[in-house]
Amino acid sequence: MTSAPGDATPPSKSKTWAMAWSDLVRGWGQHELWLQLGWQDIKQRYRRSTLGPLWITIATGVMSLALGLLYSMLFQIDVAKFLPHVTVGFIVWGFISGCIKDGANVFIENEGLIKQLPSALSVHVYRLVWRQLLFFAHNMVIWLLLVIIFRIPLTWHTLLAVPALLLLVLNGVWVTMLFGIIATRFRDVAPLLEALVQLLFYVTPIVWTTETLKQQGGEVAQRALLAEINPLYHYLEIVRAPLIDKPLAGYHWWIVLGCTAVGLVITLFAMKQMRFRVPYWV
Incomplete structure (x- = not known):
């Protein structure tokens, strides 16, 4: 079997932990490429649109307002x-769903670049995560409006959202890489x-809260504990709680850190075993 396009290393020598890590490092070093490609994706998506990327903010704002008002009346919450x-x-x-769903097609959609461009495989991963981060930044305008309208206090506690977001981005990288490799092999x-x-x-506390269920008592309160099994709840909470001035329990951080470490190890193993085969699968 020949080596992957743009990679002179034989497959037998590519199946090492060092080569897997090297791909991530080389991809990060090519930041000018994936930063430009990610921004180009945004411009291309809203080409000839009058409002352009503002449609991202409008769509999120309208959906949040509609569901927020509806469920606040149903649950009788302020x-x-x-x-x-x-x-x-x-x-x-x-951001989370974008990394998962778009990540599954990240290599398939970049077939031409993968076969012709001699770059690290992780370049396409960083490009996608950067694009999702740009979407996130656009939507944060809505949060600023909420801060002004509802007078949400900005304290030192709010700054916890910064390391939380960095953790979210790191997880976006391994999620995109892992699901991208697997989905390229198994369509x-x-x-x-x-x-x-x-x-x-629907099982993540987005349009509902665990506090509301716990206040009901009995079996309903016990069902609220099922949310704790969902790891996405903890990822969501470490970013959301500081931004809305809500107390954040420390165990959320430990769960996220544990999932991050396990995910990175699994992803490096997948890269070690299958990274060099991706150009042949796309």
Whole structure:
């Protein structure tokens, strides 16, 4: 078997931990390339549009407002508390779901570049995560409006959102790389992930809160504990809680850090075993 395009290293020598890590490092070093490509993706998506990327913010804002008002009436929760919960939840969820769903097709959609451009495989991963981060930044305009309208206090606690977001981005990298490799080899994985993400949306406290369920008592309160099993809840909470001035329990951080470490190890193993085969699978 010959080596991958743009990579003179034989496959037998590519299956090492050092080569897997080297791909991530080389890809990061080519930041000018993936930064430009990611920004170009945004411009191309809204080409000839009058409002351009503002449609990202408008769509998220309208959906958050509609569901926030609806569920605040159903659950009888103060809008000033519930609307920021829903809105920031939507913003963070957009980043998470984008990395999962788009990540499954990241190599398939870049077939031409992978076969012709001599760059690290991780360049396409960084490009996608950077694009999702730009979407996130656009949507944060809505959070600023909520801060002004509902007078959400900005304290030192708010700064916890910065390391939380960095953790989210790091997880976006390994999620995109891992699912990208697997879905390139097994094409049924992408639609499966699409359906799974939709299911996870309903079992993640975005348009509902665990506090509301716990206040009901009995079996309803016990069901609220099921949210703790969902790791996406903890990723969501470490970013959302500081931004809406909500207390954040320390165990959320430990769960996220644990999932991050395990995910990185699994991803490096997948890269070690299958990275060099991706150009032949696309």
